[in-house]
Amino acid sequence: MSEPSRDDRRASARVSMRLGIREADTSDAFDSREGNISLGGFAWHGAALSVGTLVEVSFSLPGLAQSFRVRGQVLNVSYGARGTSAHARFLDLPADVEQHIARYLDEVEKAES
Numbered sequence: 001m002s003e004p005s006r007d008d009r010r011a012s013a014r015v016s017m018r019l020g021i022r023e024a025d026t027s028d029a030f031d032s033r034e035g036n037i038s039l040g041g042f043a044w045h046g047a048a049l050s051v052g053t054l055v056e057v058s059f060s061l062p063g064l065a066q067s068f069r070v071r072g073q074v075l076n077v078s079y080g081a082r083g084t085s086a087h088a089r090f091l092d093l094p095a096d097v098e099q100h101i102a103r104y105l106d107e108v109e110k111a112e113s
Contacts, residue, residue, distance in 0.1 A: 012039040013105045019044050020058035021112050023069055039102060041072055041089040048077045048086035055088055061104045068097050 017039055018099045020030030021044055035044030042057050049055060070078040072088035079085075 013109050014038045014043075014100050015105060015108050018060060018083075022056050023049060024054035024056045037101065039098065039105065041075070041087065043085055043087040045082055045085045048084045051075065051077055054091070057088070061100055063104075064100060068100070070094070070097060 005013075017035065017037055019033050019035040019037070019042060020032050022028045031047065033044035033046045035042055037059060042059075045076055051074050055072050055074060056069055057072055058069045069107045070093055071091045072085050073091055074088045076087040077084065078087075
């Protein structure tokens with residue numbers, strides 16, 4: 001799977017959801033954070049990790065029984081009116097998970113239009 005360009009990632013819808021975030025390759029508990037997900041990656045508000053840090057995100061999509069755990073890499077950390085937020089891209093996103101995310105984003109977009 002080729003990596004989407006920055007413009008492609010930005011063109012993808014972003015949907016707010018609760019995410020579990022932790023540093024990758026640890027047995028630490030997931031920190032529950034408000035955030036969003038898109039085809040290219042995910043973002044969250046609250047405690048941020050440094051740019052370049054490998055992370056693991058856990059999330060569930062409505063209508064599916066299973067939850068997903070995938071790896072990402074922090075691309076950007078920003079500080080704004082809502083506090084600290086971090087933005088990460090997916091790493092090695094399995095095709096089936098990408099399809100589930102795409103289907104969910106399409107459903108949300110259709111429901112909002």
